[in-house]
Amino acid sequence: MAALSGFSQGFSGADPIEMRRLASKLNQEADAMTELLGNLRRKVGATQWKGLDADKFRAQHWESIRGAMAQAAFALRNEALRLQRHAGLQTRTSTRND
Numbered sequence: 418m419a420a421l422s423g424f425s426q427g428f429s430g431a432d433p434i435e436m437r438r439l440a441s442k443l444n445q446e447a448d449a450m451t452e453l454l455g456n457l458r459r460k461v462g463a464t465q466w467k468g469l470d471a472d473k474f475r476a477q478h479w480e481s482i483r484g485a486m487a488q489a490a491f492a493l494r495n496e497a498l499r500l501q502r503h504a505g506l507q508t509r510t511s512t513r514n515d
Contacts, residue, residue: 430511433504440500447493454486 461479464471 431503431507433508433511436500436504436507440497440504443493443497443500447490447497450486450490450493454483454490457486458483 461475466474
């Protein structure tokens with residue numbers, strides 16, 4: 418991925434188009450992770466597993482897994498927003514310098 422431009426004409430900064438593409442991909446992956454989490458939640462909820470081990474899994478392990486996946490999706494979306502903002506700043510800066 419060529420997120421940074423070359424140095425042949427001097428440093429020209431980050432490539433806003435590539436940054437926006439990456440932001441879009443991060444959002445897509447966050448959506449996929451959120452969808453997967455929903456599918457897993459439904460499957461865990463639908464299992465016929467009963468007893469202390471099942472309760473322990475749902476209370477401890479599942480909540481840990483669910484939390485980690487939700488946090489990862491949130492982090493991907495935050496990075497996408499950061500990239501989009503940075504791409505906008507880069508575009509404005511480049512436009513002023515032309």
